Amino acid sequence: xxxxxxxxDTQSAAPxxxxxxEAADLLRVxxxxxxxxxxxxxxxxxxxxxxxxYLARELEELIEPLEDERPASHGEPIVTTSVGLDPRREHxx
Numbered sequence: 001x002x003x004x005x006x007x008x009d010t011q012s013a014a015p016x017x018x019x020x021x022e023a024a025d026l027l028r029v030x031x032x033x034x035x036x037x038x039x040x041x042x043x044x045x046x047x048x049x050x051x052x053x054y055l056a057r058e059l060e061e062l063i064e065p066l067e068d069e070r071p072a073s074h075g076e077p078i079v080t081t082s083v084g085l086d087p088r089r090e091h092x093x
Contacts, residue, residue, distance in 0.1 A: 017046055017053035026059050 020031040023043075027034065038045040038054065046053045 015046075016056035017048070018056050018059065019051070019053060023054040023056075023059055026056070027063070 018026065020034045023034045024031040034043070034054065035052075037043040038052065044055055044058055046055065
């Protein structure tokens with residue numbers, strides 16, 4: 001088996017991992033929010049050595065329900081439930 005075949009085989013089976021910046025871009029938040037969600041346990045964290053990575057599949061699953069609830073009209077603000085907020089704490093907008 002050639003090295004390129006081995007790489008292709010492992011990439012198809014391996015989960016897609018994103019760094020904090022990539023995860024933040026996907027969620028449209030700042031990287032600090034992604035770190036906070038991982039630290040609180042709201043997002044799974046995968047450690048690769050000292051690097052912290054996030055599962056793209058899990059991030060996409062967070063977004064899917066929100067996309068289904070998007071209003072049809074344009075120009076109106078979209079209000080959705082915040083992901084990972086503790087309902088026992090008071091949050092300000």
